[in-house]
């Protein structure tokens with residue numbers, strides 16, 4: 001039977017409601033007693049997708065890889081220690097946020113207490129009542145989804161606050177809040193720190209000749225090339241319109257000079273695609289380079305020195321590195 005578009009359209013609100021109530025989750029059931037897991041799985045299957053794994057070591061692996069909403073762990077396993085799984089799941093980054101619902105016989109209630117200390121979220125005593133099992137599973141899944149949602153939001157807000165949206169590089173605020181720390185670290189560890197300001201030459205005329213969108217294309221591609229030529233510990237930010245700053249920890253003037261020169265050549269040597277790749281234009285940059293000079297030097301002075309060097313690079317004819 002063909003599914004009509006009307007039916008598909010009508011599924012959407014229902015699915016949202018399902019997510020809100022904690023129904024329809026993915027559950028990993030860890031139990032090695034067949035009569036027990038068969039019953040539990042069939043009860044849970046009324047609302048959820050259930051995988052059964054008798055071996056806790058395997059279960060831990062699945063839990064880390066499988067994107068489960070809930071672990072249900074029997075603490076009266078025949079051959080294994082379910083508590084060990086609970087404690088490992090709590091300490092692993094990949095499984096830390098997956099809720100655990102423990103199940104035990106009443107005579108194993110001391111294990112349950114131990115489980116709660118380890119970080120089990122909730123428990124049920126046998127014999128298991130269907131309504132109660134489903135209600136507790138739902139509650140854990142709902143809470144998991146809600147906290148995931150909050151965590152995503154927080155993560156997004158942080159990223160948005162520190163990222164330049166056009167280029168994906170860090171923004172000026174982030175660089176300024178980190179530069180002092182990097183400078184301090186360099187000073188206390190007796191390591192050098194290099195900083196360069198990069199400015200696209202005659203960028204205004206790119207905008208004037210080819211349009212603002214073409215200018216944006218250049219900025220984006222420029223960021224890609226910057227990212228390719230720096231290390232993970234280097235900090236690259238968009239400092240202003242077509243001005244960028246790169247901070248390189250543990251890098252002296254000589255090495256930073258080579259990096260700057262390589263970057264300058266990677267820009268000047270390969271034309272930039274604009275207008276959806278239909279046209280290519282030559283772009284050059286000027287770079288002002290300096291290093292942290294003495295312990296306790298104000299980062300604003302370092303920036304000022306780099307800016308002065310940049311001014312000289314422009315004055316001397318652009319498309320060059322000056323330190």
Ligand code: GH3
Nearest residue numbers: 199200201202203204205207212213215216241242
């Ligand atoms: P110089 O070689 O001396 O650096 O010349 P310039 O033209 O690059 O310098 P100027 O500072 O005069 O011009 C920078 C231009 O960058 C002006 C501004 O309109 C443009 N600009 C700033 N932000 C953006 C942006 O996000 N997108 C685009 N397309 N242009 C921008």
Ligand code: MG
Nearest residue numbers: 199200201203
């Ligand atoms: Mg410029």
Ligand code: MG
Nearest residue numbers: 199202203314
């Ligand atoms: Mg300028």
Ligand code: MG
Nearest residue numbers: 199200242243
């Ligand atoms: Mg400028």
